Amino acid sequence: MTTPSSLSGVQTGPRNLITDVDGIKVGQAEDVGACTGATVILPDAPVTAAVNVMGGAPGTRETDALDPSRLLGGVTDAVTLSGGSVYGLDTGSGVTAWLGARGRGFEIAGSDIRAPIVPGAILFDLSNGGSKDWGEEPPYRRLGAEAAEAASESFALGNAGAGYGARAGSIKGGTGSASLVSTGGLQIGALMAVNSYGSAVVPGTHAFWAAPFEREDEFGGVAPKGLAPDAEWLEGTKAGNPGLRQNTTIGIVATNADLTAAECNRVAVMAHDGLARALRPAHAPVDGDVIFVIATGAHALGDEMRVRHLSEIGTHAGDCVARAIARGVYEAETLGEMVGYRDAAK
Secondary structure: EOOOOOOOOOOOOOOOOOHHHOEEEEEEEEOOOOOOOEEEEEEOOOOEEEEEEEEEEEEEHHHHHHHHOOOOOOEEOOEEEEEEEHHHHHHHHHHHHHHOOOOOEEOOOOOEEEOOOOOOOOOOOOOOOOOOOOOOOOOOHHHHHHHHHOOOOOOOOOOOHOOOOEOOOOOOOEEEEEEEEEEOOOOEEEOOOOOOOEEEOOOOOOOOOOOOHOOOOOOOOOOOOOOOOOOOOOOOOOOOOOOOOOOOOEEEEEEEOOOHHHHHHHHHHHHHHHHHHHOOOOOOOOOEEEEEEEEEEEEEEOOOOHHHHHHHHHHHHHHHHHHHHHHHHHHHEEEEOOOHOOOOOO
């Protein structure tokens, strides 16, 4: 472990991706015909984890296992994000089998069998124009295994992984990521799959709601003339009459801090502020907004000023979430009837 140090002097990591947190890899896979995909966040070793659900219509898997009061006390081997609504929950099955075949997971006493812990969340992309005529074999178990096999420190944004068939308000959504690292060695990153009811863009402009948090023109550098709270907030959303469970922004924050499961949960709560900074409205009844937090434990915070450090980590996590959301929409390209941000801004 590194020694405790100040959390000041933060800047984007070398990749500006969640994989700027050492020991974290990301894999993605898509089914182009079905207009959907899956993303797996794969640590090199089991990590401390928590989850916070704020949306009114979530779809999740194995989240109860992350409760600090449960047997494993909030530890996970991987996290999945997927399209496909309820069908996409099977992404975790593919990742679980992939990990188990490689001897990774919770050790069963007196047995060579391993039981990988793989929580996950899904978004709704079933009405995006892709062919969902998959009968009794939805593609998500396969996509989960393919994503795990593809895991690396570099990965695509926009029309990739869980965000491949996503929509953000009235324009194309996508997968985004962002990071911050401190001069003292703290690392924080976020990955978000944006399929929101709310708009990521200020009505009547090409500026992102997340613009105040942008770094190095990572999503176009368009400054808002003003963030008017009385703007017609429904302008830019997909419709004033959304369908049940047909939206969701899901994602994950990773850090190298030595957080407990309870502390990861607090960071997850604070990280949801990033959704409110980047989307309007956020956490709507039709959204299934979910954020996981994982901590590798390599960076020691120490006991002195720990509460302050935790508060700073949560704030930086929220900023990374907001930036990742905007990057996901910015990088997304037009797909079918879903117009990409850069085409819409022409």
